[in-house]
Amino acid sequence: MQAISVQQPWAFAIARGGKTVSNQALPTAYRGPILVHASMRVDLTACDSPLIQAAGWDPRDPLAAIGAIIAVADLDAVCSPTGATCDCGPWATPGMHHWHLASVRTLPRPIVALGRPGLWEPKPSLVTEVTAKFARATLNKVT
Numbered sequence: 222m223q224a225i226s227v228q229q230p231w232a233f234a235i236a237r238g239g240k241t242v243s244n245q246a247l248p249t250a251y252r253g254p255i256l257v258h259a260s261m262r263v264d265l266t267a268c269d270s271p272l273i274q275a276a277g278w279d280p281r282d283p284l285a286a287i288g289a290i291i292a293v294a295d296l297d298a299v300c301s302p303t304g305a306t307c308d309c310g311p312w313a314t315p316g317m318h319h320w321h322l323a324s325v326r327t328l329p330r331p332i333v334a335l336g337r338p339g340l341w342e343p344k345p346s347l348v349t350e351v352t353a354k355f356a357r358a359t360l361n362k363v364t
């Protein structure tokens with residue numbers, strides 16, 4: 222399990238808004254489950270962008286939290302375009318590496334955690350807490 226820290230409102234767009242591409246400065250060889258962490262910094266200018274508005278950005282949503290894990294996804298591909306364009310869609314920023322996130326699962330409630338820039342390895346206790354939240358959410362649905 223790995224984690225990425227993403228500024229709001231972009232983290233929200235991954236969790237709720239169908240943003241399947243995360244723009245990162247570096248590529249990675251890692252593939253697999255990844256925690257989506259909303260970092261403490263907010264990209265204020267992005268909140269008014271048409272993409273974010275279309276993604277249903279809502280500052281009152283619990284997943285608009287900062288400094289917390291809000292979702293889990295599968296990092297299944299990384300596009301590192303050599304030319305000017307690629308087929309990664311509207312969320313992809315030119316000149317960046319496009320990390321493709323699939324099967325996004327939102328957490329029932331955010332889990333407060335300290336992040337780090339780029340890719341980082343979450344503490345085992347944090348992974349356990351995330352797994353427990355999902356297990357409890359599934360149980361609640363059954364009962």
Ligand SMILES: [Zn+2]
Pocket residue numbers: 300301302307308309313319
């Ligand atoms: Zn791309």
